[in-house]
Amino acid sequence: MASMMQPQIILLKEGTDTSQGRAQVVSNINACTSVADMVRTTLGPRGMDKLIHDDKGGTTISNDGATIMRLLEIVHPAAKILVDIAKSQDSEVGDGTTTVVLLAAEFLKEAKPYIEDGVHPHSLIRSYRTAGHLAIEKVKELATSIEGKSLEEKKSLLAKCAATTLSSKLIGGEKEFFASMVVDAVLAISNDDRLNLLGIKKVPGGTMRDSFLVNGVAFKKTFSYAGFEQQPKKFLSPKILLLNIELELKSEKENAEIRLSDPLQYQSIVDAEWNIIYDKLDKCVKSGAKIVLSRLAIGDLATQYFADRDIFCAGRVAEEDLQRVAAATGGTVQTSVNNVIDEVLGSCEVFEERQVGNERFNIFSGCPSGQTATIVLRGGADQFIEEAERSLHDAIMIVRRALKNSTVVPGGGAIDMEISKYLRQHARTIAGKSQFFVNSFAKALEVCPFLCCEITKLHFILNCYVSFGVVDGWMLSTRP
Template identity: 35%
Template structure:
């Protein structure tokens, strides 16, 4: 396969107007990921131009890796990306819902309903849907470990980590609780404070949570101390080496003595840099740039633990965890700006050395060392674990969850239909279609599990009409059961974000009535787009 995975939209719609083609493009993207929805969803194998492969059923990953050129199709990708950034899970749900809203809009347009009326109706319906959701939420607290673990397990189900969901859910919960901060406004969770390091080798059950920070770097010299107690940490964004002359210069050396003086001067400059580091009291140095051999020797002689070529993101994590200042120049170093930790130690994990920072000054940090048999397994584990971390974090912040298994979508469809009957005019049609669109989620869950979607939808509607709000589809048994009692739970924000993002993207696509090639851009129109008529 030459090039990235491409979802072909085709050129058959050249004769159609821009609106129809935009809707077609959005539907095509949603259809591409629809089969991955739910615990019984299938995986996609993504192959790039270099032959590297990614196997996943994560909607955001699939859409990010796909080579999509159509502008309207890219809007659906943005919905999935926004869902991933905001919640971390439910990305496929958001994309599928967007595609179904476009399908419903297309049916209304075919009946003569103006896109502006559909857009207005959709916005009213979305607002009402959020209100309805708040009536079926369940409150969760930081101390309710069991419920929070159920959230994580629901997120992990159906992914590569599904078999080990109990084990990983426990790790995810402990990791989130270790970085959660209580403020006057409630709990805030920055999942970025949790570092996930991947290691091929060993079993998934070897995965461990470290209450501290782990950096994938080893000492620059093996004779440096392997462990530093009561660490004083210096973070440098400058190179610890002889400063080369940037301007063009010529130095004439006419005797061996002059050469010796020149070399001694270089050594003196490096020694002065190291002396300033030592004088600050630092016994651990992490440098963003290089540390030359001479500087390494002096640092080793001073008993300092040093690492080089640290990424900027890792330095920022270290600064946050240890309370250190990132120094831009050796002259800026001040003892009071050093970070601290109880210990810094190099450990060997399956043949790979890493540095562990334990007992950091700022305790709100955690690291997970993920183990798995192959690179692909560890990569998919990392995506699954990240989703679980985000889900727990969002639930803690909002303190609101809902039952899963398609039960919220069926309840929304039922209640929105009732709301639509109270409206007048054509907006009623748009709200009714918005309600119908929600049924695509339980319908897809049934289809992906090999069940009859019509029978299951009828059964679900019947249960919800009787007031059983938490009834959803168990894809393993094919029965309609109470999702809350069977531990299938999701954060409220997964649903609200999906509804808002899908609605806004759909409305934006519907409001486009023409596509015009912009001047000064160069290149041809994307494939499948109507070519502009120049005979105006």
């Protein structure tokens, strides 16, 4: 009996690409290379910024690799991997997001000729993995440890790490100023892994040099009711009460149904509502706190009540800021004003409300825990301040990573060239095709130094001419 052929059923969406084999691998490599070309010119101290405009009308100016990769609408599945490694680098290390994208694309670019010649990808991957292990061991050998150094030596080295990160950013002109600020901020939170203990507040206006560091917590003045201006704006060694309740006179009609047999009983209901709010406010005053902060609203009645008793209050404080105040002052957020004891109250040396540009900030300094810090960032346009914040985030992450790992290596492409040289020498000891593959790996490591040199090669050549007396120094001012 003749066997009957079953019809083939394709359960794929119309237009699905089912190509495979060598051609598809080459296509994936080309896609990754195209993505890398978009961020290639952002690398290095003389790298250029990218202006990205999205469909919602937002505009972003940045040379941060992770930011650019996130904003690009990449649909190619292989190219999306570059987006993922940039995000991973940003989350784990903070800086070097452009570098990892360029390195990954360059490894693929160097492998492309071998794929086209019929080399199996597994052979390439095996050699690349071996070369990667050798490179890691060599990096560990060349690394410098900051363990055992004095605090001043450690701060100096950490400042150099932060300055290296900031040198390629928009605020690179003020890298020494911000590098020392970043080091002080990171050391303030010590070994705590919670990055949210370090806040960055942006205030338009002024120059970058007007930025300052608060060894404590600072947040923008919240929405306030009548009577707020009558409250004191500065305290020395105050007690701080942190709440997560509303201090407002509210009718209970939404929460309960009350049936009255006598209209005169309605007044007793109104009196009860007033007694409830006054009882809450009286307990806050009796706690001894001079500053009352709440995540929920503090109404006009409570604001005036506290003002009459020389107490400062702020309602609708952001959750992040309230938690940072709790961590800094040693206080605990309360969900009730009953039985408020001294142990749940926070404290600080100085509290003041200060004018910063067109904004007013509540600043807590001299906090007992000393594990929080806030950078108040000044600048011109919003785009500029946003990029400055991203730059400082990278520097903060690098300093935290250097403190955690306690080893550093030279930057500026120096370590890349040293590893490349080491792998090229090692490749000569390998027999067979692996020698070519390891050499390709070594050549790919040179992409970052090459790009940095390519941008500044004319300046470098003129400097050489000046050194040898071929041209006068004034000619350097004519460089493009």
